[in-house]
Amino acid sequence: MAEAFKKLPEKLQLATSAHVKYIQSLDTRKDEYDYWLTEHLRLNGLYWGLTALHLLGHPDALPRAETIDFVLSCQHENGGFGAAPGHDAHMLSTVSAVQILATIDAFDDLEKRGRGKAQVGKYIANLQNRQTGTFAGDEWGEEDTRFLYGAFNALSLLGLLYLVDVDKAVDHIVACANFDGGYGVSPGAESHAGQIFTCVAALTIAGRRGLVDADRLGRWLSERQIAGGGLNGRPEKKEDVCYSWWVLSSLEMIGKTHWIDRDQLIGFILRCQDTERGGISDRPGDMVDVWHTLFGITGLSLLEYPGLQPVDEVYCMPKSTIERVLGR
């Protein structure tokens, strides 16, 4: 496979150093209005950038000590994390915090200087709806399989999955399944690639992947690739780099990655790069952002693009981290 990439024109190579610089520059833009408008995503953004840097082979490109300090400064008494200091605790930012600390091997700091793993676990576990098994994003009650996956992801990294009713949660995921093999945001909702990732990954963490109809789901997922090589998230929608992650990781989990055209997808992702200033966008020629940058790179990693560190298809983190944390 590596042979094929040597034939790629120069401009269709991965612009690794530009991407590293781009991610490093993200926190230096405090004089831009957008920097402040996106503060509610700061911790998530740190996770996206940090993970991309690790996969690009530059794990030390962000200062470790400052990273830990910032993460801990987002934690609340109740154990949950907000997106930035002064922002309310939420499942999404709490999961990002746990993922960041796991990636830079800083659970000890959480124990010594933060509120500790157990309190984080308690915060997350309290968000489970014990009747239906699903999870809310915060105390205000919005429920979504994204939060269920996030809970499973973080709790399993913390070794605290036993705090929640796994069987109930699994039942809930099964209730979200559709005839096409996919999963929706809640029972009755149409299949959506992002939700499929969350459901299949959560089932995998729970050790219940056998519940997935791999053949039917694989077919639906493989149909997400459209002319031009990119993937969309639902039938008859436009392609978008982020689905290089949601669709591809799901295909990987069910062993069907070979059901799409790898080279064409690689070409599509590479065409979405800003090779000069770094970063990856949703489609060629659009504005880049760190979210699409990560999911372009994780997609390339799953496709075994040369020079990238392998990404774990369930956790969306470096495989080496998952092996270390879960003792695999």
Added chain:
Amino acid sequence: MADQGGSQHGIARTSRARTDEQRTLDLERIQKYHLLEEEIRSHVSQHNYTPHVFQLTSKLLKLNPEYYTIWNVRRRLLIYGLFSKPSAGSLPSTASPTSSPTATTTTSSAACSSSLSTATPPAPGPQTAGRSGTTADDNNNTEETHGAAEEGNQQNDLNIIKTELGFTIPLLLESPKCYWIWSYRLWILQQAIDRLPVLVARRIWEEELGLASKMLTKDRRNFHAWGYRRHVVEQLESSQLGGKSMAESEFEYTTRMISQDLSNFSAWHSRSKLIPRLLDERKADDAAREMLLNEEFGLICRAINVGPEDQSLWYYHRSLMLNLVGFVGHPTITPAFSRDDRVTYVVREIEGIKELLEDYDDVKLIYEALIDYTLYLCQLLGRQPDVTEKQAMTEWLAMLKKLDPMRNGRWNDLERDCGLLNGGRRPKVVSIDVGQGQGQGE
């Protein structure tokens, strides 16, 4: 981590360089933004749950509807300040509420970051009283003063709820994919159920269907709006709003959406979920069920005849076919069909699709369906594909590989699994129990 808020979608790449003028402008905007933020934080840390602070949150949310913490501040302002306190039913707290928080917050001093303790009940204390129990129509003659106060409270809460629903509309129209606005709106609607008489709350919820329709007219596939519609319908059907099933009217809605745009898979999906319920509620007999199945096949086949390249249509067609073959343990349209009935229908569909090839010989979805449905037929008959079928499938597979080389990995697996390789193993035909025709779904 699966939150897309704040990411750039579909915005053309431009040079990142700003002129000095733009830079100065940015700095001014940042300063204003921070001042506003600071002002809110400082008020909240002093528990000033006043209309003034409420206005400040409106201002900030208009600048940034993604700022979820501010939506939460707004909720707390309502609960602890502006909504009436049902527990103190004798105190008409309609007019300008004072800044006396109901000391249920934790003592944490971290400004608006002070979440309400570690417990996570979505509905903190005040609203539990006054819900459902004594509604206007019950009119169980307790003290009249109490009743008057309660009425005043409800009027106050009704006004707030209506204002809040109005506030979020322009924000939703501008940011239709912003999770936080949708979730706040649903929370407000929940307040209507918790604080208002059933009939009043119901009228408010009924209007939400109009919003869902409006959003779906703007973007027919917005899954936030579809999800919202599903939720609204569920609530309207529930006993807490004195509701009854809306399966019939929702079914009609999908018919309208489909007639405007055949390619709307969201509408087809919704339809597939509604049909089993619809039939149960109609107490449809076997003949009525078969008639509906025929109507659906007719509708979808006419659509496929016009647009055989459209995946949405084939997904729906396949869902009907699965009703015939994979029906055990699922809600189904025709549970009483015998195996022969099922075979007849599958054969009829296969023949119809073969006819399509006369007009469209280069549409891969047709070949895919032919292979699938041939395998379905074999499943039903509990046998392997015969020589003729194998030959046909080999030809169709060759077309798939030619027309859709992107998915050759899949076609190769299919070829192997169907035993179409030279000397290949026996095909993977899953045996299903067709004797269980009574297994009618929910």
